[in-house]
Amino acid sequence: MTLLPDEPSRRDDLISLGDRDQLERGFRRLPPEQRAILVMHHYLGLPPADLAETLGIPAGTARSRLHYAHRAMRAALEADARGLPIEEAKREEQA
Secondary structure, X not given: OOOOOOOOOOXXXXXXXXXXXXXXXXXXXXOHHHHHHHXXXXXOOOOHHHHHHHHOOOHHHHHHHHHHHHHHHHXXXXXXXXXXXXXXXHHHHHO
């Protein structure tokens, strides 16, 4: 399983088709707000300061939202790999 790094990726061609499918399933498990901030950061390459400006929020809030979006994506990917509902995976992560 490939987890998202904390920095934007510049080499999309390194991701296998299987990894892309897994990420797509993970994205489907996330709320739209978390999907958007991950896409803006990892696909568009926006740093947290630019995320904050684009979204009209403080920089600390952008970093916090990005952190929680990463956590949610990791939980979603782990849940998908184990075939668990996302709520159960989040409870396991918090324990």
